[in-house]
Amino acid sequence: MILALGLVGALQTGLIGGFAGYYLSESLYDEIGQRALMVAKTVATVPDVIEGVQDRDSDALMALSGRLAATNEALFIVIGDQNGMRLAHPDPARIGRSMAEDDDDKGLIALVEGRGYVAVAKGSLGLSMRGKAPIIVPGTGEIIGIVSVGYSLDQVLGTIQRYNLVLYTVVGLMLLASVFAAIIISARFKRAIFGLEPEQIATLFQERDATLQSVREGIIAINRDGIITTFNRTATETLGLSPDTALSGQHISEILPENNLLATLASGEPAFDQEVWLRGRQMIVNRLPVRQSGEITGVVASFRLRDELDQVSRKLTRIQQYADTLRSQTHEYSNKLHTIAGLIQIGAHDRALALIGSEASDHQALIHLLLEAVPDPVLAGCLLGKYNRAREMGLRLEIDPDSQMTDLPDTLPRDQLVSVLGNLIDNALEATRQEKGEGGRVSLSMTDLGRDLIFEVEDQGPGVPPEQSELIFQRGVSSKAGGDHGIGLYLVKRFVDRWGGSVTIESLQGGGSRFTLYLAKQASQTPEAP
Structure with a gap:
C-alpha cells in the first residue's frame, strides 16, 4: 500500500x-x-x-x-x-x-x-x-x-528556471507529503485489520466461509443497521427458503419479520438456547452481539430446528420411560414373587393362585384399556409407566374406562405431551402420598371429542389455595420443601401457552385438586420472537 x-x-x-x-x-x-x-x-x-x-x-x-x-x-x-x-x-x-x-x-x-x-x-x-x-x-x-x-x-x-525551481520544490514537498500520508494510512489500515496482510485476509475469509458452510446450524449476522451481512447455506435450508435466495444486503425484518435480533442490537444482551418460532417452525436460537472497541456493531444468531433436538430427547424420554417401567415392575414383582413363594411354602396354594390371577387380571385390564383408548404407543407407554410408578408408591392410578384419546394430531409433539401429562400425574401422586399415605388414589380421564384434547387429573392432596392458583405455574414456586422444585408446572404452562391451550385448577370437595388440561387439535402455534 x-x-x-x-x-x-x-x-x-x-x-x-x-x-x-x-x-x-x-x-x-x-x-x-x-x-x-x-x-x-x-x-x-x-x-x-x-x-x-x-x-x-x-x-x-x-x-x-x-x-x-x-x-x-x-x-x-x-x-x-x-x-x-x-x-x-x-x-x-x-x-x-x-x-x-x-x-x-x-x-x-x-x-x-x-x-x-x-x-x-x-x-x-x-x-x-x-x-x-x-x-x-x-x-x-x-x-x-x-x-x-x-x-x-x-x-x-x-x-523560467527560477519559477521551475519553486515549482519543483513544491512538487517535491507534495511527493514527500504523499509518501508520509501513505505511511500513516497504511499503519492505521493495518491496525484496523489486526496486522494481517492481504494474502492472510484472503486465506482467513476462505476458511471462514468453509467453516460457516460446514456448520450444521443456521447462522445469520446483521450489522448495526439490521442489514444481513453473513449467512450460511444451512440458514436458508432451516428457514425453508429457496437455495438461490440472496440474503446479503436485505434487512432482517424482510426475511424474518418475527425476529428479535434488533432488540439484541439495542440492548446488547446475549441470549442462549431459547425456544422460539421462526417462519412457522420451532427452533432453538442463540443470539450474541458483536462488539468493536466497546461499541455494538452487529448481532450473530445461530439456530437449529427443535425437531432435531426432539429426536434425541424423544429417544431419551422413551428409554427413561422404559427404565422407570422396568424398575417399577421389577420392584413390584419382586415383592409379589416373595409373597407367592411364602404362600406356597406355608401350603396356602389357593391364596397363591388367587394372587397370581388377580395380578394378571389387573394388568390385562389396563393393557386392554390402553390398546382400545390410547393407540399412540408413546402416550400409552407413559401411562403404563405412571401406573406402575403409582403402585410402587403404594397408590392407585385409576384411568377412567370411558376415556378415549384416538385423535391425536400429528403436529402435536409426543415427547412434550407426555412430559406435560407426566408432570401433572407426578405432582398428583406426590400430593396424594403427602396427604393420604399409602392407599391413596389418583384419577385420570381423557377425551378427544370436540375440537380440544382434554385431560383431567384428580388427586387427594391438600389442594391448592385460590391465591396460589396463578403463582403455582411460575418458575421456582412449589408447595414442596427444598430448592429442586417448581419446574414441572412451569414447563406445563409454557407448553400450553405456546400451543394455544389452557390449564385450570379446581379444588374438590373433601380435599384434593383437579387439573384440567385443554389442548387444541389445531394449534395456533403463535410465533415467539427469537
Missing part, C-alpha cells in the same frame, strides 16, 4: 509539475513576445523616433533607442528606414546595413504588410524574442521605417 500510494502520488505530482512547467514556459514566452511587440509599437509612435527616421538622424536615434532599451529592460532596440536599413543599433558598426541579414523571415513583414509581429531569431546579439512594428506617419499613413525590440531568451530561460 505504501508503494502503491507513493507511486500514485509521484505520478500525480509529476504530471501536474510537468504540465505546470510546460504551461509556465509557454506563458512566459508568449508574455515576453507580447511585451516586445508592445514596446515596439510604442517606440514606433514616439514623435522623436518618427522625426529622426524622416531626417535619417542616426545619432539622435542611437541615443534615443539606448535610453528606451534601458527603460524597458530590453536587449536591444533597432530602428530602420523604409528599406530596412539600420538607422540605430547597439553596435555602431552595423549602422547602414540591412536588418534582413539577421531576420529569419527575410521579408520584413512589418514594412510590407504594415502590421506588427513576433518572431524568434538569432542575430548579432544572440538568440532573442523580437517584436517588430512599422513606423507610420500620422495622418498620411505612410510607412517610413521599422522598429525591432528584442529580449534575450537567456533572460527568459533564467526566469
Whole structure:
C-alpha cells in the first residue's frame, strides 16, 4: 500500500509539475513576445523616433533607442528606414546595413504588410524574442521605417528556471507529503485489520466461509443497521427458503419479520438456547452481539430446528420411560414373587393362585384399556409407566374406562405431551402420598371429542389455595420443601401457552385438586420472537 500510494502520488505530482512547467514556459514566452511587440509599437509612435527616421538622424536615434532599451529592460532596440536599413543599433558598426541579414523571415513583414509581429531569431546579439512594428506617419499613413525590440531568451530561460525551481520544490514537498500520508494510512489500515496482510485476509475469509458452510446450524449476522451481512447455506435450508435466495444486503425484518435480533442490537444482551418460532417452525436460537472497541456493531444468531433436538430427547424420554417401567415392575414383582413363594411354602396354594390371577387380571385390564383408548404407543407407554410408578408408591392410578384419546394430531409433539401429562400425574401422586399415605388414589380421564384434547387429573392432596392458583405455574414456586422444585408446572404452562391451550385448577370437595388440561387439535402455534 505504501508503494502503491507513493507511486500514485509521484505520478500525480509529476504530471501536474510537468504540465505546470510546460504551461509556465509557454506563458512566459508568449508574455515576453507580447511585451516586445508592445514596446515596439510604442517606440514606433514616439514623435522623436518618427522625426529622426524622416531626417535619417542616426545619432539622435542611437541615443534615443539606448535610453528606451534601458527603460524597458530590453536587449536591444533597432530602428530602420523604409528599406530596412539600420538607422540605430547597439553596435555602431552595423549602422547602414540591412536588418534582413539577421531576420529569419527575410521579408520584413512589418514594412510590407504594415502590421506588427513576433518572431524568434538569432542575430548579432544572440538568440532573442523580437517584436517588430512599422513606423507610420500620422495622418498620411505612410510607412517610413521599422522598429525591432528584442529580449534575450537567456533572460527568459533564467526566469523560467527560477519559477521551475519553486515549482519543483513544491512538487517535491507534495511527493514527500504523499509518501508520509501513505505511511500513516497504511499503519492505521493495518491496525484496523489486526496486522494481517492481504494474502492472510484472503486465506482467513476462505476458511471462514468453509467453516460457516460446514456448520450444521443456521447462522445469520446483521450489522448495526439490521442489514444481513453473513449467512450460511444451512440458514436458508432451516428457514425453508429457496437455495438461490440472496440474503446479503436485505434487512432482517424482510426475511424474518418475527425476529428479535434488533432488540439484541439495542440492548446488547446475549441470549442462549431459547425456544422460539421462526417462519412457522420451532427452533432453538442463540443470539450474541458483536462488539468493536466497546461499541455494538452487529448481532450473530445461530439456530437449529427443535425437531432435531426432539429426536434425541424423544429417544431419551422413551428409554427413561422404559427404565422407570422396568424398575417399577421389577420392584413390584419382586415383592409379589416373595409373597407367592411364602404362600406356597406355608401350603396356602389357593391364596397363591388367587394372587397370581388377580395380578394378571389387573394388568390385562389396563393393557386392554390402553390398546382400545390410547393407540399412540408413546402416550400409552407413559401411562403404563405412571401406573406402575403409582403402585410402587403404594397408590392407585385409576384411568377412567370411558376415556378415549384416538385423535391425536400429528403436529402435536409426543415427547412434550407426555412430559406435560407426566408432570401433572407426578405432582398428583406426590400430593396424594403427602396427604393420604399409602392407599391413596389418583384419577385420570381423557377425551378427544370436540375440537380440544382434554385431560383431567384428580388427586387427594391438600389442594391448592385460590391465591396460589396463578403463582403455582411460575418458575421456582412449589408447595414442596427444598430448592429442586417448581419446574414441572412451569414447563406445563409454557407448553400450553405456546400451543394455544389452557390449564385450570379446581379444588374438590373433601380435599384434593383437579387439573384440567385443554389442548387444541389445531394449534395456533403463535410465533415467539427469537
